[in-house]
Amino acid sequence: MSLLHRGWSLLPRRMRREALFGLMALRAPRIARPAPDGQGPLAHAGYFSAMSGLGTAARRLQAGLATRGLAAAQIDLTGPLRQGPVAPGQGTARDVAPGPGTLLVHVNGPMLPWALVELGRQVVAGKRVIAVWNWELPVLPADWRRGFDCCHEIWAGSRFTAEAFSGPVGSSRVPVRIVPYPVLPAAPAALGRDAFGLPPGAFVALQVFDAASSIARKNPAAAIAAHGAAFGDDPDRILLLKVHNTARAGEAWREVAELAAARPNVRVLDASLPESELSALILACDVLVSLHRAEGFGFTLAEALALGRPVVATGWSGNLDFMDAPGAHAVPVQLRPAEDLQATYDVPGAAWAEPDVAAAAQFLRRIAETPALCRPPPHAFPAPDYQALLQRPPH
Incomplete structure (x- = not known):
């Protein structure tokens, strides 16, 4: 282990986190201003390989887009953002054409600048960037502030999370929409x-x-x-x-x-x-x-x-x-x-x-x-009308 690496590992976790996220915020590509209309191809970046709640969220949203007839290029950020091993056959930023379009980034606020660094300037430039965020408390940590500078809009899966994203840390700088997740359980295996x-x-x-x-x-x-x-x-x-x-x-x-x-x-x-x-x-x-x-x-x-x-x-x-x-x-x-x-x-x-x-x-x-x-009757969770949401940016 090098002296530099050893010194880094001895720093408190919060200090390492702040240093890493601060560096990524400086390196992140700047999103277009004013916000583009998003017309063009749709791409979706997230932790598609991760065995976590955020991985499940990305997979569910991708499936919901497909049920509504929307073909979204899939970009797996699991490996680049150190969220675990990558499953075979996952898409990368190389699969996304530069130029106008919409980019859904399924990465929480502190990590969003890092995600844009990994996606690269060519992919981010000219696109409408929608952050899809998940959180579990009514208030946000201060380090989420960096994420608000890296998106044009935020999608929240519940009213509870939408209120957190609209709170003091966000200060209403970015419009927040409640976009419930589609609930599409996997077909059960033949196991009793x-x-x-x-x-x-x-x-x-x-x-x-x-x-x-x-x-x-x-x-x-x-x-x-x-x-x-x-x-x-x-x-x-x-x-x-x-x-x-x-x-x-x-x-x-x-x-x-x-x-x-x-x-x-x-x-x-x-x-x-x-x-x-x-x-x-x-x-x-x-x-x-x-x-x-x-x-x-x-x-x-x-x-x-x-x-x-x-x-x-x-x-x-x-x-x-x-x-x-x-x-x-x-x-x-x-x-x-x-x-x-x-x-x-x-x-x-x-x-x-x-x-x-x-x-x-x-x-x-x-x-x-x-x-x-x-044995209650199965409850239906229809997928939102994503086409309408993408065609009508909030004001």
């Missing part, structure tokens, strides 16, 4: 309960989460507590925690693993599943549980409802946009200051939800005792 080691006659509750996306935010400890309050150690009442990226979560995950190990009817499936197998797992269970403290949208919740499975979920943040669907059970909350051991959501002045564990337990018992509640 036996494939996941689940007994055929048990009532199975499921929580799905990425351990690297803040254990405190996903709050599996509350799901374990609610399940215990509802069913005790009944072996015919199982809670399955489907999780991945536990190696990146450190002490935060170890605490949850110990809670799960102490309960004989709580199981852990630590694996990354293809989307078709995740759909099969949701269908193999009776209810999806998410006592999260904050969600920007809530893809897994929405997909469970679309597949015809009930959800018991925190009644706050981005998922409120669809918690009026059949089968959705909203758990009451109290707001508390946001505290995150993994430091992702340590934002001054930010609050998030503390869900009512007793109320969640009551919902779980009621669903377990009422078989009809386990």
Whole structure:
């Protein structure tokens, strides 16, 4: 290891982050002013290979564009922006012609200048740049300010996130539109309960989460507590925690693993599943549980409802946009200051939800005792009219 690299690695994480993002903001290509009308080819850049919420968001939007008949050139930024390995056959900036058009950049505010650096001046010049952002708190960290200088418009997947992007950090410098994500669950693989080691006659509750996306935010400890309050150690009442990226979560995950190990009817499936197998797992269970403290949208919740499975979920943040669907059970909350051991959501002045564990337990018992509640009608989430949105830039 060189002395320079060693010195860099010894700097605090926040200092390294600020230095990197500040350098990229200086290097980023300047977007056209005034804003172009966007007429021309459509391109979409994002983390298409990443096994993360942002990767899911990019893939869902790309699929939604296709269902509306829009052919968007796909640019995978997973590798260039260090979000993980790149899947074979992904597009690059070389696939996008220079000149007018619209560029959807599915990269959050602090990383947006870096994304423009990787896309290059030829790709960015003359295009209308729409940032597609996701966030999980009602306020933004200060380092998102750089992103507002790198786009002409922002798309937010929920009313909750739109309000955050229109808040003090943004200062209404860039128009924000609510553009809900299409919810198109992958066709389920031909897998039943036996494939996941689940007994055929048990009532199975499921929580799905990425351990690297803040254990405190996903709050599996509350799901374990609610399940215990509802069913005790009944072996015919199982809670399955489907999780991945536990190696990146450190002490935060170890605490949850110990809670799960102490309960004989709580199981852990630590694996990354293809989307078709995740759909099969949701269908193999009776209810999806998410006592999260904050969600920007809530893809897994929405997909469970679309597949015809009930959800018991925190009644706050981005998922409120669809918690009026059949089968959705909203758990009451109290707001508390946001505290995150993994430091992702340590934002001054930010609050998030503390869900009512007793109320969640009551919902779980009621669903377990009422078989009809386990099979609500699938809820439809139609894709927005992207053509109209792209033809009518906001003012």
